[in-house]
Amino acid sequence: MRDFWNTALKDLGKIGVAYILITVGVWVVFMILIPQLIMFDYSLRPMLPLRDIGGPKDVWTLKNYMVFFTNRLHMAIFFKTIWSSLIVTVTALTICYPIAFYLAKVARGAKIGLLMLGLIIPYWINELLRLFAWQIILADMGILNQFLIFLGIIADPINFRMGNGAVILGMTYAYILFMVFPIYNVMESLDRNQLDAARDLGASWLRIHYKIVMPHAKPGIAVGCTMTFMLAAGTVAAPQLLGSPSSFWFTQVINTNFECANWNLGAAYATVLMLLCVVFMFMMLKLFKVGLKELTQ
Amino acid sequence: MGQDVEISGVSMRFNEVYAVRDINVHIQAGEFFSFLGPSGCGKTTLLRLVSGFMDPSEGQIKIGGKDMCKIGSNNRPTAMIFQNLALFPLMTVAQNIGFGLEVRHVAKAKREKKVEELIELVDLYGTGDRMVSELSGGQKQRVAIARALAVNPAVLLLDEPLSALDLRLRNHMRAELRNIQRRTDVTFIYITHDQTEALTMSDRVGVMSIGKLEQVAKPDIIYNTPKTAFVASFVGESNIVDGDIIRIDGDYALLKTAAGSFFGKNPQHMDKGETATIFIRPETVFLATDSHAENRLTCRTKTISFEGAYAVVTLATEQGQIFTMRLNNDGSVPRIEEGETIKVRFNRENAFLLKDGGTSIA
Amino acid sequence: MKSSKSIFRIIIGLYLTLFFAYMFLPLIFMTIIAFNANDIPQITPWKGFTLMWFGELAKDEQMWSALWNSFLVAFSVVAISVPIGLGGALLLTRLQFKARNFVYGVLVSPILTPGIILGISTFLFWDSYMDIPGGLWTAILGQSTFISSYCMLLIMSRAQRFDLTQEEAAFDLGATHGQVFWKITLPFLRPALISSMALAFMQSFDNYNTTLFAIGVEQTLPIYIGTKLRSFISPAMNALAVVFILLTVLGAIIYEYRRRREMIKAA
Numbered sequence: 040m041r042d043f044w045n046t047a048l049k050d051l052g053k054i055g056v057a058y059i060l061i062t063v064g065v066w067v068v069f070m071i072l073i074p075q076l077i078m079f080d081y082s083l084r085p086m087l088p089l090r091d092i093g094g095p096k097d098v099w100t101l102k103n104y105m106v107f108f109t110n111r112l113h114m115a116i117f118f119k120t121i122w123s124s125l126i127v128t129v130t131a132l133t134i135c136y137p138i139a140f141y142l143a144k145v146a147r148g149a150k151i152g153l154l155m156l157g158l159i160i161p162y163w164i165n166e167l168l169r170l171f172a173w174q175i176i177l178a179d180m181g182i183l184n185q186f187l188i189f190l191g192i193i194a195d196p197i198n199f200r201m202g203n204g205a206v207i208l209g210m211t212y213a214y215i216l217f218m219v220f221p222i223y224n225v226m227e228s229l230d231r232n233q234l235d236a237a238r239d240l241g242a243s244w245l246r247i248h249y250k251i252v253m254p255h256a257k258p259g260i261a262v263g264c265t266m267t268f269m270l271a272a273g274t275v276a277a278p279q280l281l282g283s284p285s286s287f288w289f290t291q292v293i294n295t296n297f298e299c300a301n302w303n304l305g306a307a308y309a310t311v312l313m314l315l316c317v318v319f320m321f322m323m324l325k326l327f328k329v330g331l332k333e334l335t336q
Numbered sequence: 337m338g339q340d341v342e343i344s345g346v347s348m349r350f351n352e353v354y355a356v357r358d359i360n361v362h363i364q365a366g367e368f369f370s371f372l373g374p375s376g377c378g379k380t381t382l383l384r385l386v387s388g389f390m391d392p393s394e395g396q397i398k399i400g401g402k403d404m405c406k407i408g409s410n411n412r413p414t415a416m417i418f419q420n421l422a423l424f425p426l427m428t429v430a431q432n433i434g435f436g437l438e439v440r441h442v443a444k445a446k447r448e449k450k451v452e453e454l455i456e457l458v459d460l461y462g463t464g465d466r467m468v469s470e471l472s473g474g475q476k477q478r479v480a481i482a483r484a485l486a487v488n489p490a491v492l493l494l495d496e497p498l499s500a501l502d503l504r505l506r507n508h509m510r511a512e513l514r515n516i517q518r519r520t521d522v523t524f525i526y527i528t529h530d531q532t533e534a535l536t537m538s539d540r541v542g543v544m545s546i547g548k549l550e551q552v553a554k555p556d557i558i559y560n561t562p563k564t565a566f567v568a569s570f571v572g573e574s575n576i577v578d579g580d581i582i583r584i585d586g587d588y589a590l591l592k593t594a595a596g597s598f599f600g601k602n603p604q605h606m607d608k609g610e611t612a613t614i615f616i617r618p619e620t621v622f623l624a625t626d627s628h629a630e631n632r633l634t635c636r637t638k639t640i641s642f643e644g645a646y647a648v649v650t651l652a653t654e655q656g657q658i659f660t661m662r663l664n665n666d667g668s669v670p671r672i673e674e675g676e677t678i679k680v681r682f683n684r685e686n687a688f689l690l691k692d693g694g695t696s697i698a
Numbered sequence: 699m700k701s702s703k704s705i706f707r708i709i710i711g712l713y714l715t716l717f718f719a720y721m722f723l724p725l726i727f728m729t730i731i732a733f734n735a736n737d738i739p740q741i742t743p744w745k746g747f748t749l750m751w752f753g754e755l756a757k758d759e760q761m762w763s764a765l766w767n768s769f770l771v772a773f774s775v776v777a778i779s780v781p782i783g784l785g786g787a788l789l790l791t792r793l794q795f796k797a798r799n800f801v802y803g804v805l806v807s808p809i810l811t812p813g814i815i816l817g818i819s820t821f822l823f824w825d826s827y828m829d830i831p832g833g834l835w836t837a838i839l840g841q842s843t844f845i846s847s848y849c850m851l852l853i854m855s856r857a858q859r860f861d862l863t864q865e866e867a868a869f870d871l872g873a874t875h876g877q878v879f880w881k882i883t884l885p886f887l888r889p890a891l892i893s894s895m896a897l898a899f900m901q902s903f904d905n906y907n908t909t910l911f912a913i914g915v916e917q918t919l920p921i922y923i924g925t926k927l928r929s930f931i932s933p934a935m936n937a938l939a940v941v942f943i944l945l946t947v948l949g950a951i952i953y954e955y956r957r958r959r960e961m962i963k964a965a
Contacts (some may be wrong), residue, residue: 041797043793043794046793046794047793048907050792050793050874051788051792051873051875051879052874052876052879054875054876055788055875055879058754058788059783059785059788059789059793061785062781062782062784062785063782063785063786063788063789063805063854065781065782066728066785066786066805066843066846067805070808070839070842070846071804071807071808071843071844073823074816074819074820074822074843075819075824076820077819077822077823077826077827078815078819078822078823081822084884087809111836127903128795134717137713138714138717141710141714145710154714154952156950157718157721157722158721158952160946160947160950161721161722161901163724163726163782163921163942163946163949164939164946165904165919165920165942166904166906166920167924167939168923168935168939168942169724169725171728171923171927171935171938171939172724172725172727172728173724174726174927174931175724175727175731175739176727176739178723178786181740182727182740185740194776203819207755208724212720212721215721265810266810269810269812270812271816272812273812273813273814273907274813274814274907275814275906275907275910276906276907276924279924279928280924280927281927290814292810292816293818294814294910294911297911302822302944305818306818306822307818309814309815309818312812312814312815313811313812316786316810316811318848320810
């Protein structure tokens with residue numbers, strides 16, 4: 040232990056070590072740990088009017104969680120959120136995998152830069168405005184409906200916003216970048232010669248992908264899926280803009296709780312969401328047998 | 337001006353392993369001293385201990401009579417030239433050289449003047465404003481040297497600085513370094529695994545085996561009178577034969593080996609009955625033209641390779657022992673044919689009996 | 699063999715076209731609508747070319763106030779996140795200790811945490827225990843929690859390629875720790891620091907999820923947009939989108955231009 044401090048001081052000097060300890064310390068303690076613990080604490084306390092806080096009624100209780108587990112509507116919403124987020128993840132993966140592969144292995148030279156730019160530019164525009172674009176497209180008198188009517192395929196406009204479809208579509212649109220880049224990064228490190236060799240030996244493209252590319256890309260896929268799922272499950276913007284009452288999202292439930300000033304209940308629900316994300320992440324790690332270290336932008 | 341460096345009982349331990357153990361040597365002020373040894377012998381560790389990057393686990397280092405304990409590398413009167421040179425890539429040549437002065441808050445005018453002087457000293461005219469990445473290997477070397485000299489160190493530490501250069505440049509730089517050292521009178525501590533470098537450049541050489549200092553002496557003494565088997569086998573080439581001591585004769589001893597019995601010097605004062613190894617340099621083996629019987633071998637020549645100024649002859653005794661002989665091409669020796677059986681011998685003053693075998697060269 | 703290759707090419711080409719159409723068409727539609735003199739954001743019926751929505755946007759006090767807040771918050775976030783990110787990067791790249799992987803996990807965890815949870819926890823902490831109500835300050839802190847992680851990762855990837863013998867050489871020549879850091883280490887890290895500043899700014903400016911829960915009654919631009927879009931939809935929002943698009947395209951052009959110049963310089 041002493042050795043560690045001596046080396047640290049020798050390497051970085053007193054000010055350096057102090058700087059690191061203070062910045063990281065403040066960050067971890069005041070911004071990461073304590074707020075989380077407080078949220079957790081809130082979730083365990085009942086909602087009380089101001090004057091009762093700190094008094095005899097202020098005890099630790101699982102009541103808030105019980106409210107959640109006994110509320111069938113909320114449970115249904117919770118599972119629907121999970122299910123829809125999974126759909127978003129899978130859809131994004133299916134769309135992005137070829138793109139990532141193309142970008143990493145097939146495209147050459149100037150094309151790569153251009154395509155990258157084409158991927159990144161939309162993301163510089165605010166997420167909400169992009170979702171708004173879809174709102175317009177999918178509205179009752181929106182572009183898609185007008186187009187279909189114009190083509191004579193339908194007579195009356197379709198209410199795209201009924202059900203989850205619009206939300207899922209919007210989310211996929213919003214989170215494509217988070218799926219493409221991790222996979223692209225991993226694929227880049229794959230030696231092109233392996234592919235050529237396999238091709239040379241007569242393997243079909245399907246085989247090549249299944250046996251060579253995908254195993255190599257596993258970490259990237261895991262990261263991409265984790266991020267996409269967590270973004271999908273944890274976002275408020277898309278459901279707010281593209282959803283309808285029938286596609287209420289779990290995060291919106293949390294929001295409602297806060298709007299009604301029931302912070303305790305909201306904290307409990309938020310903790311549930313948090314647990315969901317943690318569980319999902321560990322599942323992904325196990326599924327793809329990946330360590331925690333893989334995270335690049 | 338150079339200062340002396342006194343290393344007393346210095347050991348350095350990393351967890352359970354000793355990188356260097358009980359090193360004792362007194363390097364004189366203004367001396368060009370080399371530590372010579374194979375990779376992993378601890379010479380880099382020793383250099384880093386002197387420069388102050390580490391403090392020794394045991395022992396003491398004094399520079400100019402002052403104890404360096406706990407004094408960091410930035411406060412010691414030393415400057416180091418790293419193996420990878422460690423030039424600052426984002427700075428020009430002049431900025432690199434002037435760095436030591438800059439951090440000492442030397443006035444700009446004075447600093448620039450000193451930088452100019454040093455650029456002249458190391459022969460880098462006109463490169464002051466170039467980025468170091470644009471320079472050749474030899475030029476980068478000289479920037480490193482100038483940069484180190486700028487802070488007027490009492491001791492300059494050089495970590496195998498020439499190993500990355502090609503042969504011609506290396507030879508040239510060796511002469512230059514020696515030159516600079518003589519002119520500035522700074523104490524040079526040089527580490528290398530190349531014995532030619534150590535022997536040609538240094539005032540004294542310290543030969544190191546794994547963590548231990550085997551011998552400290554002038555180059556010719558190291559070469560001609562090795563004190564231990566390691567030194568004898570590491571420095572220069574030797575014929576090596578193991579055997580048992582059967583007789584003591586003053587400073588000499590008789591070693592009985594499979595190839596015959598030989599007399600050699602006994603510097604370690606070994607006793608009768610001890611196992612020892614005899615070391616004989618190839619150039620001290622010659623054709624036996626007289627009837628002198630001592631240290632005489634009858635061998636068959638296996639190969640002869642003419643290398644211009646001399647010839648290397650590989651011989652095999654009846655028992656299969658391989659000997660190497662080096663003959664000068666000065667016409668004094670009759671031509672030898674391959675496959676011929678000849679008689680060779682060597683003088684007892686040129687042979688050394690030392691404890692612990694070395695590595696054979698054949 | 700050849701014909702299958704060209705079929706292959708066609709499929710790829712088609713896929714790419716569809717993909718980028720999917721990405722860009724919505725934006726193109728947005729832009730067109732911004733100039734349509736139609737009260738409702740649509741392409742048809744086309745009621746004439748107009749710039750009035752831009753005018754309406756410019757007159758919106760709330761929008762300007764939210765924009766100002768966005769800048770305030772973004773600059774503050776940069777000022778907090780980059781130093782913290784630097785601290786974290788130095789901790790993980792320069793110090794060796796057993797719990798390194800664990801600490802790495804902790805410092806990266808904010809990225810993996812849903813934004814709203816960061817917002818909620820920050821809000822609860824400062825509002826209840828520190829008596830600072832939800833507002834710009836809590837938004838800044840909530841955002842900084844995870845943006846610091848991004849900065850840290852960015853700086854780390856550069857710091858890992860740093861040749862430490864340079865620092866040793868500088869020490870050896872007599873520099874103090876401060877001088878070594880300022881003259882040797884920092885210049886090396888500068889590109890990463892600059893790009894993390896840019897990243898932090900953009901992420902902060904754009905952030906919705908965390909800010910929504912942390913900011914209480916105040917507004918940054920995304921919050922403003924969110925509220926507006928949920929209540930009364932007006933093509934003024936399209937005008938705002940066009941402004942964004944223009945700035946983005948401008949940014950992209952400048953970026954490409956500078957990149958091309960760098961490549962020419964290096965050649």
